[in-house]
Amino acid sequence: MSNTLQRTRALAFVNQNGCCIYCDKPMWLADPVDFAAKQRITFKQARRFQCTAEHLCARKNGGSDTAANIAAACLFCNQHRHMRKAELTPEQFQFHVRKRIARGGWHP
Numbered sequence: 001m002s003n004t005l006q007r008t009r010a011l012a013f014v015n016q017n018g019c020c021i022y023c024d025k026p027m028w029l030a031d032p033v034d035f036a037a038k039q040r041i042t043f044k045q046a047r048r049f050q051c052t053a054e055h056l057c058a059r060k061n062g063g064s065d066t067a068a069n070i071a072a073a074c075l076f077c078n079q080h081r082h083m084r085k086a087e088l089t090p091e092q093f094q095f096h097v098r099k100r101i102a103r104g105g106w107h108p
């Protein structure tokens with residue numbers, strides 16, 4: 001990842017108060033051990049909450065690395081959005097994730 005993208009991701013992280021744009025759970029940027037201790041979860045569980053740069057419009061669809069196109073998403077949500085056969089828009093995916101959370105079925 002380029003330094004610029006890293007900075008943009010860090011900026012998005014701060015703007016979103018350290019929470020994932022999709023699941024709204026707290027994320028970590030640099031220290032999973034400290035995060036796991038604070039959240040009272042295991043190191044393995046903490047890995048999925050790593051802050052990633054989410055391209056709202058995907059690179060393959062021409063999305064750029066500019067701040068307007070980058071949001072902070074946890075690794076789990078980011079991977080799942082792009083694993084779907086039919087890719088949802090960020091708004092659709094956020095709706096999907098929040099619905100799953102309401103039913104207790106997103107982050108195991």
Ligand SMILES: [Zn+2]
Pocket residue numbers: 020021022023024025073074075076077078
């Ligand atoms: Zn998330």
